[in-house]
Every structure is written in structure tokens, then in C-alpha cells.
Amino acid sequence: MQPVVSKVTDRIIERSRATRQAYLARMRALREQGPQRGTLSCSNLAHGFAACQPSDKEQLKLMNRANVAIVSAYNDMLSAHQPYHRFPEVIREAAHGMGSVAQFAGGTPAMCDGVTQGQPGMDLSLFSRDTIAMSTAVALSHNMFDAVTLLGICDKIVPGLLIGALSFGHLPAVLIPAGPMPSGLPNKEKQRVRQLFAEGKIGQGELLEAESKSYHSPGTCTFYGTANSNQLLVEVMGLHLPGAAFVHPNTPLRDALTRAATEQVVRLSQPQGGKLGLADMVDEKAIVNALVALLVTGGSTNHTIHWVAIARAAGILIDWNDYAELSSAVPSMTRIYPNGQEDINAFHEAGGTPYLIQELLSAGLLHEDVNTVMGPGLAQYARMPEMGEQGLRWRPAVSESLKPDVLSSVEQPFAPDGGLKVLEGNLGRGIIKVSAVAAEHHYVEAPAVVFEDQNDLKAAFEAGDLDRDCIVVVRFQGPRANGMPELHKLTPYLGVLQDRGFRVGLVTDGRMSGASGKVPAAIHVYPEALDGGPLAKVRSGDLIRMDAVNGQLSVLVDDATWNARKAVCRDLARQHQDYGRELFGWMRHGVSHPEQGASVFWTPEGRGSLI
Known part of the structure; x- marks a missing residue:
């Protein structure tokens, strides 16, 4: 391992020893109860599958059949989450093919900072993350489930889903992305039009036309903001299938990846003989891998808050010094807007996350010895999915970047540090x-x-x-x-x-x-x-x-x-009323500071429900 990466990892492990051990002990105790619905009374269980098809009811009576929870942030207003309306049926079919069942366990909110920028609704944005975490916990609280599929992409949604699912970390979980929209108006042109509007040189009609050409179809916005940073970090943590992050929505490859993710999480379930849950995958090394990936790609500054909160949900304590020290030791390897002019589709076409992982592993900048949803070892994530004659398959990552002006190598980075x-x-x-x-x-x-x-x-x-x-x-x-x-x-x-x-x-x-x-x-x-x-x-x-x-x-x-x-x-009273802001007063009152994750789950003194 690269010495600084190793040093920071060891420091996090030592700092987190007590809280991490306490968290894992809780997860072991939950896992030892066996299939969760086996602890339910007959009345509980009957309520839990009352709406199921007869064949599913028969499967759920058997404790050696997995029941997969679907927790989704679907709504049809937001482009990134609109494709999820098709996913539950794909997941159910895939689960049935494995002799298992999938139930839609619950939905979570999903708000878009792009819609609420400069608007009162933005005041709810950060707190929506912890709301999503609680919504995820409510969805899973019925104890009907043996595995979890998490459907979410954007800013607070993925961190919220992970924080909530980590309270059920005895269960295996996989995040299933929906993918980015195709490229629209070039980012340089979008930036130029916005500045012309700010100077009063063009009107709202011209600005709206440019914005509509930028954000134009189902899928994630294509700039490298928090949403796409989420997807890259989660993949480097081994919580996606390899190469899944940036495949376009509503394509045969995207559907195949969704089916394969469902099949894989069924294999990881306890009724199928699985031994590991999400708690075992989100460990100190996986967190460090995520931070390295964030830094080498110039990812979202929001993750100096969100990944602190995710780590704490797993009993792991990180701080900004960890980010800064890692940043001093890792190279800058991407030029994706706003750190360049190309978008996330160009990054994927250049070799994408599989090539990035391959490069970072070769330089000792990522921990290879981690548990992933595909099994032990991160090296298997240096593969790109594609559709072949026999269906989904993976090929090795490219040996050289196909667009070196977008995605560089460790030997020839754009800058010597993460910035x-x-x-x-x-x-x-x-x-x-x-x-x-x-x-x-x-x-x-x-x-x-x-x-x-x-x-x-x-x-x-x-x-x-x-x-x-x-x-x-x-x-x-x-x-x-x-x-x-x-x-x-x-x-x-x-x-x-x-x-x-x-x-x-x-x-x-x-x-x-x-x-x-x-x-x-x-x-x-x-x-x-x-x-x-x-x-x-x-x-x-x-x-x-x-x-x-x-x-x-x-x-x-x-x-x-x-x-x-x-x-x-x-006097901020006016900003605490209307547009739902009055409902979040308890969160404003109890939130921790940004370096502690800006979360309501931990007090500023470090006490809280999770650690």
C-alpha cells in the first residue's frame, strides 16, 4: 500500500476501535436470530404476506427462501429517479428466477437540489438525507427480509439509503443505479450562457432553452456533481456490480445489470448460505477506498459531510484531516465538469470506474482486500459489463485510457494531489x-x-x-x-x-x-x-x-x-416557516457540525443513537 493511505487507514482503525466493535457486536446479535421473519408470530407473518400471490406466500412460509426488500427513491419528477418505475418488476422476476421473493418494502423522499437551488425548499435539502435514512429504517423494520436492494442515485439519497441500511447491516444489500442521461448541451456552452444571463446580456427565454438542452431526458445529470460522485464512490466500495454506475437508463444492459444485482444479493442472503452483510462490507478499508476515489476524481465537496455520516453509521470515525492527508498523497486523474469540460459519459467511454480502479490498485492507492457484493477482493471491479450473445458478461478494463484528456493514468496525472x-x-x-x-x-x-x-x-x-x-x-x-x-x-x-x-x-x-x-x-x-x-x-x-x-x-x-x-x-424566524421548514425545527436544533456529518443522529458531543 501507498504509505500515506496505509497510515490514514491504520489511524482510522485505531480511532474507531471501540465504536466499530460495538456496532459489529450489534449486527452479529441480529444475524444470530436467523431469518428475520422466523421470529415473527403467525399473525405478524400473515400480515406481512397478505397481499402476495399464492406462490409467493408459499415461499415465504419457508425459512430457506430469501425475501428481498426493495427500498426505492422513485418519483417521476426527477430525471435521475424516474427510470426506477420499471425496476421493481425486473427485481421481482429476477428473485423468482432464484426461487425467492421480492417485496416493495418502502419508498423514500428524493429531492433535487437542481430544482431547489436558491429556493426555500433548499433549506430542507441536507436534512432530507437523515429523513431518507429514517424512511429506509421504517421500510426494513418489519423484519420480513433477508436481503436489500437500494434504488437511489442523487445527492442525499444514496447517503441516506446507506445510513438507514447500515442499521440493518446484518443483511446483505446492493445499490442499484439507474444511470446518466445522454450528453446534452456542452458544459462550456452552458456555463457561458449562465454567465451571460448573470450579466443581463440575455433573457430568461434563452437561459431556459440552454438549461433544457442540458437537462433533457431521464437519467442523472451528466456533470460530475454529488449524484455521480455517489455512484463512483459506491462502486469503488464494492456495493454496486462492477462497471454499473454509468450505464444509460432503459437499455438492455441496464436491465441485465438490475437482474444480476438482484440475483447476487439473493446469493448473499442467509437462506442461501451467505455469511456477510452490509456491515461487513462497509469497513474502514472500504471507507478509505471511497475517500481516495473522491479525491482522485475531484468529486463533490458534499461528501466531506455525507461520507463522515455514512462512516459513523458503521461505527467508523473519520474527519477532515483524513481527507486532507489522503488528498496530499493521491493524484488528480480526471477532468470532468466542473473540473474540466467533458461529462460523466466521456469518463465512462474513456474506461470509467473499472479503469480507474485498475490504475489505483496497481499503485497501492486502494485496498484490494475488502468484501464486496461480488465476493472478496476489489480486483474483480476492474471489469466493464457488456451484452454478449449469452447475455451479460464482463470484460477486463482497458489497459490505457481511451480519452486521456478526460481520464489519465497514475503515472501522468493532471495534478500531483487531489486538490x-x-x-x-x-x-x-x-x-x-x-x-x-x-x-x-x-x-x-x-x-x-x-x-x-x-x-x-x-x-x-x-x-x-x-x-x-x-x-x-x-x-x-x-x-x-x-x-x-x-x-x-x-x-x-x-x-x-x-x-x-x-x-x-x-x-x-x-x-x-x-x-x-x-x-x-x-x-x-x-x-x-x-x-x-x-x-x-x-x-x-x-x-x-x-x-x-x-x-x-x-x-x-x-x-x-x-x-x-x-x-x-x-433573526431567522422568517426562514423557519413555510414550505415545510417549520417541520424541521427539531433537526436544526439538534444537528451536529459539518465535520461530524451534520447529522441529527449524533449530538455535537458525540453521543447519539448509533455510536
Whole structure:
């Protein structure tokens, strides 16, 4: 193993020893109860299969037949999840072919940050992850099941499904993707049109036409945001079938992969003699593999929050120092928008995840000795699926990238590191992703312009108040303040200012998004302003230093003045009402900080229901 990867892994194992052992002990106790429906009374069981076909009822009376749970985030408004309407029937047929049964156990919410950007609904976005986790737990709580299929793709959905399923980690589980939409309007053109609109040079009609050509059909959005980062990380963890992440929806290959995933999870079930559950697959090495994959591909900054929460659900404790140290030791191997101009389809065509895994294994950057849904060993994931005369088959990954401008090799990377840094100073602690930021913008020192509502920035931009070097501070955007919304709506305005030659940056206790790009942004800063964090003391005109080279985030105000300055308070009552936001007050009150996963399942002191 590469020494830093080995060192970080050992540190995580040691740090997590007590919590991981406690979690595994709980899962072993659940597994020892045998097929879960065997613990049900006759009345319980009769209720559980009352709606089934007679043949399925007969199978479910037998404890040596697997019952597969389907937990789905299907809805037909969101392009990424619309294809899932066909999946339950495909899964049922595949389960029947294995002499087993599949039941639709439950649905979970699935919201889209692309629809809610800059809207009140975005304030529910982060908390939807923990809501999905609880929905998954409710779906599985009937104890009717021996294996789990998880249908979900986008930002909070996959982390939520995993967190919920890990509470039932004694059961094997497989995530089944639906795939990306075909490529639409080139990303460079989409970016150009957005900036023209921000400058007032085109109208809404032209902008909508461009956006509609970008997001145009069923499937995941094709840029490398949180959704596609989810899919890549999950595959590198061995929780998909090999090469499954980026196969288009509604194709024979996609259907074949769905059937094969169902058949495989049946084989892993206890009635079929399986010995391992999801808890055994999501271990410290698998988590490190996911972090490496995130960093070498310049994936979503949201996963500095979500994968912390996923790890904690398995009793594993990781922090931002782990991310940063791994980032310093792994190369940057992809150029996918927003870190380049090509999309996820080009990445897949270049060799995709199988080639990436092959390269990283050869360099000792991934742990090979992990359990996967395909069995022991990650090397079998260096294979690409295809349809042959006999149906689904896998071929070895390509030996060289077919598009070296999109997907490079370990020997010739685009950059020597992963581009994720921890920033720390008298403004708090946060992160910055610089994989898409030009080197000359890794250090910015400029006067602050403070906003407490992201919508105010547009007015300041249009008035010309930002036509200068400045670091925009958008505060009271943390999880306790308003649910930590993404602030991606700010990107076009800041991008225009940078293109005009000004030195600009963003500092916020909110999130940016999986599509954050060329403007340097210190995000997830905590303690957040609502808690009296340092951002609440910043005033417009204060000189701020954002230094991604040395990991510094500081306001350059003399100590006496700074210490005497009082934090600003803000009445957020209006943002806590309407659009369902009033229902999430208990989450805002109890949420942990971002480096602890911004979750309601663990208190800031580390106590909670899972560890």
C-alpha cells in the first residue's frame, strides 16, 4: 500500500476501535436470530404476506427462501429517479428466477437540489438525507427480509439509503443505479450562457432553452456533481456490480445489470448460505477506498459531510484531516465538469470506474482486500459489463485510457494531489476544493463584503458594488441556522467577477455544491455564525486571507479589536416557516457540525443513537 493511505487507514482503525466493535457486536446479535421473519408470530407473518400471490406466500412460509426488500427513491419528477418505475418488476422476476421473493418494502423522499437551488425548499435539502435514512429504517423494520436492494442515485439519497441500511447491516444489500442521461448541451456552452444571463446580456427565454438542452431526458445529470460522485464512490466500495454506475437508463444492459444485482444479493442472503452483510462490507478499508476515489476524481465537496455520516453509521470515525492527508498523497486523474469540460459519459467511454480502479490498485492507492457484493477482493471491479450473445458478461478494463484528456493514468496525472484542503484560522475551520481552481487563485487576500442572505448578492452585483477585489462572506447558512443550503446560485456572479480580472473568493458556513468550480470557496466553515462563530464578527471591509496553499482562513484584524468585537445576531424566524421548514425545527436544533456529518443522529458531543 501507498504509505500515506496505509497510515490514514491504520489511524482510522485505531480511532474507531471501540465504536466499530460495538456496532459489529450489534449486527452479529441480529444475524444470530436467523431469518428475520422466523421470529415473527403467525399473525405478524400473515400480515406481512397478505397481499402476495399464492406462490409467493408459499415461499415465504419457508425459512430457506430469501425475501428481498426493495427500498426505492422513485418519483417521476426527477430525471435521475424516474427510470426506477420499471425496476421493481425486473427485481421481482429476477428473485423468482432464484426461487425467492421480492417485496416493495418502502419508498423514500428524493429531492433535487437542481430544482431547489436558491429556493426555500433548499433549506430542507441536507436534512432530507437523515429523513431518507429514517424512511429506509421504517421500510426494513418489519423484519420480513433477508436481503436489500437500494434504488437511489442523487445527492442525499444514496447517503441516506446507506445510513438507514447500515442499521440493518446484518443483511446483505446492493445499490442499484439507474444511470446518466445522454450528453446534452456542452458544459462550456452552458456555463457561458449562465454567465451571460448573470450579466443581463440575455433573457430568461434563452437561459431556459440552454438549461433544457442540458437537462433533457431521464437519467442523472451528466456533470460530475454529488449524484455521480455517489455512484463512483459506491462502486469503488464494492456495493454496486462492477462497471454499473454509468450505464444509460432503459437499455438492455441496464436491465441485465438490475437482474444480476438482484440475483447476487439473493446469493448473499442467509437462506442461501451467505455469511456477510452490509456491515461487513462497509469497513474502514472500504471507507478509505471511497475517500481516495473522491479525491482522485475531484468529486463533490458534499461528501466531506455525507461520507463522515455514512462512516459513523458503521461505527467508523473519520474527519477532515483524513481527507486532507489522503488528498496530499493521491493524484488528480480526471477532468470532468466542473473540473474540466467533458461529462460523466466521456469518463465512462474513456474506461470509467473499472479503469480507474485498475490504475489505483496497481499503485497501492486502494485496498484490494475488502468484501464486496461480488465476493472478496476489489480486483474483480476492474471489469466493464457488456451484452454478449449469452447475455451479460464482463470484460477486463482497458489497459490505457481511451480519452486521456478526460481520464489519465497514475503515472501522468493532471495534478500531483487531489486538490482538497482543510482551512483553519481565526475564522474557524472549513474546506476548499481547488481541483478546478487555477493556481493563481489558490491565494486570495481581499476586503470582505458581508451578506446574510444569498439573494442580496445578486442585487449588489447588478448595482456594480462588487466590481473590485473582494471576498464575499455569506453567513447564517449553517445547518443550525437554516439547514445549510447549497449556494450554487452564486457561482455565475462570482465567475463573472473573476473573469473581469478581479480577485474574488467566497467564505461561508453553508455548502457550495457538487458543481462548485473555478472560484475559490471556503465552505462548511464552523463554528457557524448562528452559534456565535467567528463569521458573525466579520464586518464588510475587513481584510480576509484565504490561503489554500498553507491552509489558512483568517481575518486580518488586530487582536484587541477582534476580541472586543461582538458577534452579530440575526433573526431567522422568517426562514423557519413555510414550505415545510417549520417541520424541521427539531433537526436544526439538534444537528451536529459539518465535520461530524451534520447529522441529527449524533449530538455535537458525540453521543447519539448509533455510536
